C-alpha cells in the first residue's frame with residue numbers, strides 16, 4: 001500500500017515535471033526532532049533529514065556551530081553522544097543524514113559524488129543562515145568534510161577528521177574495481193552477523209560490548225525492515241563506488257583551515273580490502289602510519305592518536321575521545 005502511494009506520488013510528480021523522492025519512512029527513533037531540507041538536485045526534489053541541536057548551556061554559548069558528518073555505516077543518530085557534549089559546551093550542532101542514507105530521500109538514480117554531497121550540505125547550512133562552522137567528519141564523513149573544506153573554505157572555520165577513510169588511494173594500491181551490480185548483491189546479503197563481524201574487527205579491536213549492538217541493530221533495521229531497503233542497498237553500492245573512485249588525498253596540501261586529526265591507530269579500514277588479493281590486502285588500512293602521513297600533508301594539522309582504539313574512537317572510549325576534542329576546541333580559535 002505504502003509503496004503504491006509512493007509510486008503514485010512519483011508518477012504525479014513526473015507529470016508535473018519533477019520527480020519527488022520523499023524522505024524515508026524508516027521509523028528508527030532519533031534523539032532530537034528530525035527536520036527536512038527540501039531542495040532540487042539532479043532533476044529530483046529531495047528531502048535531506050537533519051537535527052538542529054541548540055546550545056544547552058546558554059551562558060557559555062560561543063555562538064559557534066558544528067556540523068557532524070556521519071560515515072557510510074552510520075547515521076546522524078550515531079552522533080548523539082558527541083552532539084550532547086558539544087551542546088553542553090555551548091555549540092549549536094547540525095547533524096544531517098546525507099541523501100541516500102538513513103532518514104533522507106533515497107533516489108533510485110543519483111550521480112553520487114563527494115562534491116554533490118558537499119554541495120547538498122552547503123545548501124542545508126546556508127538555508128539555516130550558517131555562514132561559518134566547524135566541520136567534524138567520521139569515516140566517509142571525514143572524506144566528505146575534507147571535500148567540503150576544499151569547496152566551501154569560507155564556510156569552514158575548522159576541520160576535524162575522526163578516522164576518515166580515503167587517507168590512501170586504494171585503487172592506486174591495487175584494489176580491483178568492482179561493478180555496481182556485484183556491490184549491490186553484497187549489500188543485499190547484509191545481516192546482523194555480517195555487520196557485527198565487520199565492526200568487531202575494524203571498529204573495536206576485536207572486542208565486543210553489549211552497547212555496541214545499538215549501532216548494529218540500527219543498520220540491520222535499515223537493510224532488512226526499512227520500507228525502501230532495496231533502494232538503500234543500491235545507494236550504498238553507489239557510495240562504495242564513490243569513495244573508491246573519488247580520492248581526496250591528493251588535495252590534502254590545499255587545505256587552508258585549521259585541522260585536527262583524531263585517529264584510533266588500531267583501525268584497519270580499507271575500501272575493497274575484502275575483494276583484493278592478499279598482497280594488496282597486506283598494504284592497506286594501516287592507520288598507525290596513515291594518521292602521521294596525513295598530518296604531514298595537511299598544512300599545520302594537529303594529530304591526536306589513540307594507540308589502543310579502532311575505527312570508532314568516539315564510541316569505543318567516549319570519555320577519552322571527547323576530552324581530546326574539547327581540549328582542542330578550547331585551545332584553537
Ligand SMILES: *[C@@H]1O[C@H](CO)[C@@H](O)[C@H](O)[C@H]1NC(C)=O
Pocket residue numbers: 012013014016017018019020039040045
Ligand atoms: C520541485 O521543486 C521545485 C523547486 O522548489 C518546485 O517548483 C516544484 O513544484 C517541485 N515539484 C514538485 C512536483 O513538487
Ligand SMILES: *[C@@H]1O[C@H](CO)[C@@H](O)[C@H](O)[C@H]1NC(C)=O
Pocket residue numbers: 020021022023036038047
Ligand atoms: C518536504 O517535502 C516533503 C515531501 O517530499 C513534504 O512532505 C514536506 O512537507 C516538505 N517539507 C517542507 C519543510 O517543505
Ligand SMILES: *[C@@H]1O[C@H](CO)[C@@H](O)[C@H](O)[C@H]1NC(C)=O
Pocket residue numbers: 027028029225
Ligand atoms: C518500525 O517498523 C518495524 C518494521 O516495519 C516494526 O517492526 C517496528 O515495530 C517499528 N518500530 C516503531 C518504533 O514504530
Ligand SMILES: *[C@@H]1O[C@H](CO)[C@@H](O)[C@H](O)[C@H]1NC(C)=O
Pocket residue numbers: 057059060088
Ligand atoms: C555552563 O558553562 C560554564 C562555563 O564552562 C560552567 O561554569 C557552567 O557550570 C555550565 N553550566 C551547565 C548547566 O552545564
Ligand SMILES: *[C@@H]1O[C@H](CO)[C@@H](O)[C@H](O)[C@H]1NC(C)=O
Pocket residue numbers: 061062063
Ligand atoms: C552571541 O550572539 C548574540 C546575538 O547576536 C550576542 O549578543 C552575543 O554577544 C554573542 N556572544 C558571543 C560570545 O559572541
Ligand SMILES: *[C@@H]1O[C@H](CO)[C@@H](O)[C@H](O)[C@H]1NC(C)=O
Pocket residue numbers: 189190191192193194
Ligand atoms: C549472514 O550473511 C552471511 C554472509 O553475508 C552468511 O554467511 C550468513 O549465513 C548470514 N546469516 C544469516 C542468519 O542469514
Ligand SMILES: *[C@@H]1O[C@H](CO)[C@@H](O)[C@H](O)[C@H]1NC(C)=O
Pocket residue numbers: 188189223224225226227229230
Ligand atoms: C527489505 O524489507 C522487506 C520488508 O519490508 C523484507 O521482506 C526484505 O527481506 C528486505 N530485504 C532485504 C535485502 O533484507
